[in-house]
Amino acid sequence: MRPTARHPRPRALLFALLGALGVALLATSPASADLLSPEAGPTENAQKIDTLYWIVMAVAIPIFLGVEGALIYALVKFRARKGAVPAQIRGNTRLEIGWTVGAAVIVIVLAVVTFAFLPAIRNPPNSGPGGLDVQQAGLTSSPVVESGAGREPPVPPDGQALNIDVNGLQYVWRYTYPDGDDNPGNNVFAYEQMVVPTDTTVVLSIRAQDVIHSWWIPAMGGKFDAVPGYTNATWFKITEPGEWDGQCAELCGRNHANMVATVKAVPPAEFEAWLAGKRQEIDAANQAAAQQREQVEAGRPPTEPGG
Numbered sequence: 170m171r172p173t174a175r176h177p178r179p180r181a182l183l184f185a186l187l188g189a190l191g192v193a194l195l196a197t198s199p200a201s202a203d204l205l206s207p208e209a210g211p212t213e214n215a216q217k218i219d220t221l222y223w224i225v226m227a228v229a230i231p232i233f234l235g236v237e238g239a240l241i242y243a244l245v246k247f248r249a250r251k252g253a254v255p256a257q258i259r260g261n262t263r264l265e266i267g268w269t270v271g272a273a274v275i276v277i278v279l280a281v282v283t284f285a286f287l288p289a290i291r292n293p294p295n296s297g298p299g300g301l302d303v304q305q306a307g308l309t310s311s312p313v314v315e316s317g318a319g320r321e322p323p324v325p326p327d328g329q330a331l332n333i334d335v336n337g338l339q340y341v342w343r344y345t346y347p348d349g350d351d352n353p354g355n356n357v358f359a360y361e362q363m364v365v366p367t368d369t370t371v372v373l374s375i376r377a378q379d380v381i382h383s384w385w386i387p388a389m390g391g392k393f394d395a396v397p398g399y400t401n402a403t404w405f406k407i408t409e410p411g412e413w414d415g416q417c418a419e420l421c422g423r424n425h426a427n428m429v430a431t432v433k434a435v436p437p438a439e440f441e442a443w444l445a446g447k448r449q450e451i452d453a454a455n456q457a458a459a460q461q462r463e464q465v466e467a468g469r470p471p472t473e474p475g476g
């Protein structure tokens with residue numbers, strides 16, 4: 170049967186499908202962000218991860234091109250031809266020792282470079298001069314409610330960081346802020362959007378209360394498993410105001426795709442105003458709930474809050 174508009178060739182159909190798949194993949198925003206390396210976001214640890222990635226690439230790409238080039242050259246040059254018999258070579262000690270030692274040296278150099286980078290990726294620095302003074306703001310406590318197994322939150326050299334508790338639940342991220350005391354009952358909390366002060370070292374304790382989730386703001390470098398019964402930790406320090414999007418990166422149920430997150434960095438004064446506003450909102454809601462509870466207990470129908 171000749172191919173017609175109604176019966177296209179299977180191969181054309183395959184190419185069209187592959188093309189559509191390629192366009193779909195490229196159209197997703199993470200794909201167009203940083204094609205070959207992780208995002209180098211607004212925080213030092215993400216930038217260090219990105220730099221390390223490029224150092225490894227600078228070594229790996231020439232090796233890849235060299236090996237593939239030699240392979241393709243040999244495939245073409247020495248391909249089977251009628252009557253031609255290639256030279257029969259067995260072993261070349263110098264060459265074999267050479268590529269074994271060469272490979273070992275490359276691996277050792279990469280390991281040394283990686284270990285040199287690790288401390289700056291793992292350990293948070295102090296807050297900058299324009300950052301929030303957490304001691305003065307009374308936000309030194311750690312709001313982590315649940316203790317158990319896990320990684321201790323990293324501490325900057327001067328011991329001053331804004332500790333935020335990140336809790337993954339189906340299907341939203343909940344952030345609890347410190348309030349200066351160890352009673353977790355009246356801490357300020359927020360969902361989905363995490364507001365943080367600029368130039369301030371922010372340390373996250375990451376956990377989950379139902380199933381496994383994964384905290385992932387690509388620009389902040391790395392994914393962090395949020396596991397029930399285990400507290401994970403990471404940090405960031407953002408110098409300029411801005412907003413960075415993320416997404417739960419562990420399939421956690423049917424609304425996993427909607428489990429998004431944003432980190433919004435604002436100047437310290439704006440952050441404190443936001444925190445105070447949140448506290449008022451939460452207090453007002455608690456009062457309204459208490460009022461309704463009283464009315465229900467007294468047998469009267471509850472009125473709308475504020476009505």
Ligand SMILES: [Cu+2]
Binds near residue numbers: 338381420421425428
């Ligand atoms: Cu999730």
